[in-house]
Amino acid sequence: MVETGSRRSFRAAFTLVELLVVIAIIGVLIALLLPAVQSAREAGRRTQCKNNLKQLGLACANYQSSRKTLPPGKVVQATGGAGGCTNPIYYTNWAIEILPFDDGIGIYRQYNPKLPNTDTTNLPVLQTLVSAQNCPSDPNPAMLAVPDILLGPAVMSSSYKGVSGRNWYVQGGNEAYWDSPLPTAGDNMQPVDRGALSLLVTANGQLGGGAVNCIMSKLASEPVRPRNITDGTSKTLLIGEYTTTTKPTGTSMYNGKIYDISRASFWAHTYNSLNLAGIALPESNVCRASPLNCPLSLVNNNPAGGGPGTQITLDPDYNKCADRTNPGFPQPCKRTFAGVHGGGNGINFVFVDGSVQTVTTTGDIRILACLATIAGRETITQLP
Secondary structure, three states: OOOOOOOOOOOOOOOHHHHHHHHHHHHHHHHHHHHHHHHHHHHHHHHHHHHHHHHHHHHHHHHHHHHOOOOOOEEEEEEOOOOOOEEEEEEEEHHHHOHHHOOOHHHHOOOOOOOOOOOOOOHHHHOOOOHHHOOOOOOOOOOEEEEOOOOOOOEEOEOEEEEEEEEEEOOOOOOOOOOOOOOOHHHOOOHHHEOOOOEEEEOOOOOOOOOOOOHHHHHOOOOOOHHHOOOOHHHOEEEEEOOOOOOOOOEEEEOOEEEEEEOOEOOOOOOHHHOEEEEEEEOOHHHHHOHHHOOHHHHOOOOOOOOOOOHHHHOOOHHHHHHHOOOOOOHHHHOOOOOOHHHHOEEEEEEOOOOEEEEEOOOOHHHHHHHOOOOOOOOOOOOO
16 A cells, blocks of 8 residues: 555644743743833933933032132022011022033023023023933923912923022921021021022122122122032032922913923022022021931921921922921922932932932931031031
8 A cells, every 4th residue: 555645743823721821921021021121211310310410510610610609509689678688589590500511501692690580581591491400210301381389481390409508497487498588587597507509699689799788698699619618519419309299280371371380390490499499407496506416306207287397308299298397388398309219219419529429318317408508517427
């Protein structure tokens, strides 16, 4: 018998069980790889955020090399008697002044420092996106928005604030903040609390405009010079990150368009805390006498509904901060630093010497408050 053909065995396809097993294996592999991919992406974003701060710090150093001073945190024109400054008009600020030293000369030439900050001539600058001012990890991406503390023109949001100094928080409300021209005698402002980028108050809102007979002008009418930084440039904060994971609701109409209301930083806006902040400690005689020894029982006293403590101000959740300080008037939550690195546990800062460091949001805020001053005379041996 002759066999006319060869026998062949054919397998049409995978069985359903085999297909499901393959899909399950792929799913497990993706589940294992996804956290690593996300971690790598966040590491890249964190590096970019640090590089931005290093770039801003270098621009400040180049400004100082050219002008022999650090840039002004902001310049405010005011009048006044022996008490608090009155009738403030806001002019230029640190972020605008360093533009020529950070490849931003074209933007800077559009700004007229002799006019108020939000004058219509200057608004195009305030509405310009500057990439170095935005951290890619920030949950609030750069956009034209209306600042929630000052409804008005829509301006470009950002991720960083200059360090104005060490502030003092009173739960019932006060104005002991180095970004504001309004402190009165009762706020007990002291030179020892001044930061590298504090506000300046002058007679005409211009650099070199001369002091006015009011408290903040007597304390700060000229920018900080290197010799003023007696704490050391490696122990003095210059610029830090600010963001919040919670957002205000509502919108605002401007020039016929509707814009979101935002609590983000606004890099070119000079008004109070929009591009300046400080580190606040609870107002008390003990804390004033020795900030590093301010009682932790006071610093951490932030129950729901409000308390006198300030450790909570480093939390990137603005609503939580407001609820646990003063829900009706959360001053230290508007004038602080916060970051979302490491799941909301890290804030990047650049120091006056140009070094960039990450501090933890749960670290000792007393140390950070001392690093916020140029001449606090404390001995700091480690970061919080």
